[in-house]
Amino acid sequence: MNGPVLIVGAGQAGVQTAEALRAGGFAGPITLLGDEPHAPYHRPPLSKAWLAGEMDAAQLVMRAPEMLARKTIELRTGVKVTAIDRAAKAVTLVDGSTLAYERLVLATGARPRALPLPGADARGVLALRSRDDASAIAARLDLCLAQSRPVVVIGGGFIGLEVAATARKKGLAVTVLEAAPRLLGRVLAPQLSDWYAQLHRSHGAQLLLGAQVAAIEHDAARTVTGVRLGDGSVHPAGLVVVGIGVEPNDELARACGLACERGIVVDACSRTSDPDIVAAGDCTARRAADGSLLRLESVQNATEQGKSAAAALLGQERPFTATPWFWSDQYDRKLQMAGLSSGATHWVLRGDMDGGSFTVWHYRDATLLAADSVNASREHLLARKLLDAGVSPTPEQAQDSGFDLASLLPRA
Numbered sequence: 521m522n523g524p525v526l527i528v529g530a531g532q533a534g535v536q537t538a539e540a541l542r543a544g545g546f547a548g549p550i551t552l553l554g555d556e557p558h559a560p561y562h563r564p565p566l567s568k569a570w571l572a573g574e575m576d577a578a579q580l581v582m583r584a585p586e587m588l589a590r591k592t593i594e595l596r597t598g599v600k601v602t603a604i605d606r607a608a609k610a611v612t613l614v615d616g617s618t619l620a621y622e623r624l625v626l627a628t629g630a631r632p633r634a635l636p637l638p639g640a641d642a643r644g645v646l647a648l649r650s651r652d653d654a655s656a657i658a659a660r661l662d663l664c665l666a667q668s669r670p671v672v673v674i675g676g677g678f679i680g681l682e683v684a685a686t687a688r689k690k691g692l693a694v695t696v697l698e699a700a701p702r703l704l705g706r707v708l709a710p711q712l713s714d715w716y717a718q719l720h721r722s723h724g725a726q727l728l729l730g731a732q733v734a735a736i737e738h739d740a741a742r743t744v745t746g747v748r749l750g751d752g753s754v755h756p757a758g759l760v761v762v763g764i765g766v767e768p769n770d771e772l773a774r775a776c777g778l779a780c781e782r783g784i785v786v787d788a789c790s791r792t793s794d795p796d797i798v799a800a801g802d803c804t805a806r807r808a809a810d811g812s813l814l815r816l817e818s819v820q821n822a823t824e825q826g827k828s829a830a831a832a833l834l835g836q837e838r839p840f841t842a843t844p845w846f847w848s849d850q851y852d853r854k855l856q857m858a859g860l861s862s863g864a865t866h867w868v869l870r871g872d873m874d875g876g877s878f879t880v881w882h883y884r885d886a887t888l889l890a891a892d893s894v895n896a897s898r899e900h901l902l903a904r905k906l907l908d909a910g911v912s913p914t915p916e917q918a919q920d921s922g923f924d925l926a927s928l929l930p931r932a
């Protein structure tokens with residue numbers, strides 16, 4: 521392959537694929553096409569340090585254009601790809617022009633799921649995905665602070681909870697409305713959900729579980745004034761942050777006939793149903809050997825799938841099979857998750873929940889599935905190694921702080 525390689529989406533996965541291609545010896549043209557006006561930047565701080573005003577613009581940059589230029593990777597920002605012609609091997613840009621490719625990378629990410637309720641389009645109802653979204657939320661937080669108006673967060677997922685924690689740290693009154701009976705119920709063990717609920721409440725946030733949001737209330741100028749629940753109660757708000765999950769940006773892929781199901785379907789090597797097209801990151805759903813589909817939305821997934829995609833373009837097999845991991849920062853607590861907890865039948869605790877440093881280990885029968893560590897980075901790294909090696913400590917060993925879990929790892 522001599523190129524050209526076109527990469528649609530200049531985020532985590534797109535940048536990783538471009539750099540891995542160069543590192544792998546590809547010498548042909550690489551063009552990164554991003555529809556945002558910014559050079560590639562880190563998304564995780566947008567709900568954490570960036571929103572809190574604890575980070576400057578330079579720290580948010582993932583790759584400066586000059587750095588990409590040094591690797592002869594052409595970055596084009598503010599350019600949206602509107603169609604893919606697989607027969608002609610070309611993409612159409614928003615200005616109607618076309619660009620030819622030999623190989624195409626789809627790294628289009630995901631977008632926030634829209635709130636399907638009356639009033640959801642009112643001014644001051646915001647979701648968080650991009651740097652511009654974060655700037656809009658930051659400005660609105662300042663306005664709420666100046667006018668002593670409360671913030672309501674719809675959705676007690678990671679992004680919603682991180683925004684809630686940041687808003688509380690700024691001194692705003694915050695209410696989190698979660699439809700499910702517990703926080704992060706799809707991924708956390710029940711005792712950790714309860715612990716997070718207590719963490720937010722202890723910092724002064726109001727948390728409503730099982731909350732059914734009915735409508736967004738607004739004034740005559742369509743500026744948000746509150747959130748109405750199914751029971752008729754209204755939570756006043758000067759800002760409503762909607763964090764109810766994301767949808768993969770797979771429209772381009774669907775329109776050109778690529779296999780898509782909960783995202784662009786890829787194998788463990790990031791290959792799509794077209795041999796000339798690979799895909800990586802939040803826009804994908806990975807088909808496992810047993811036929812099931814796995815959707816991950818994380819920096820690690822975007823990075824590893826980007827590396828696999830580059831390898832596939834170079835004719836190599838580099839399956840992404842490592843243990844998935846993720847992190848979340850809320851107040852002064854760092855949650856680090858390793859593995860996939862779905863299907864867990866029981867949990868054991870290592871450490872002290874009251875002391876704030878511990879790990880919850882998820883088991884299905886005797887098999888370790890996952891481990892969630894709070895302010896316990898060493899245990900998190902150890903859990904990843906155990907899971908990568910397919911080693912399950914017994915639940916008794918996992919909960920015994922005196923037991924050396926590292927002793928179970930195979931010798932190098």
Ligand code: FAD
Pocket residue numbers: 528529530531532533534553554555556563564565566567599600601602627628629630648649650679769772800801802803816817818819820822845846847848849
């Ligand atoms: P993105 O980073 O979204 O990049 C895709 C890019 O493609 C975007 O710029 C998009 O605008 C562009 N694009 C889409 N369509 C087109 C088109 N047609 N033409 C041109 N460009 C297009 N993960 C963690 O592991 N830990 C965290 O703590 C964490 N915190 C997060 C906090 C926030 C607020 C958010 C939003 C995400 C967080 N994530 C976190 C998730 C992580 O950031 C994503 O999983 C990761 O960015 C995915 O990378 P990606 O390249 O697939 O998508």
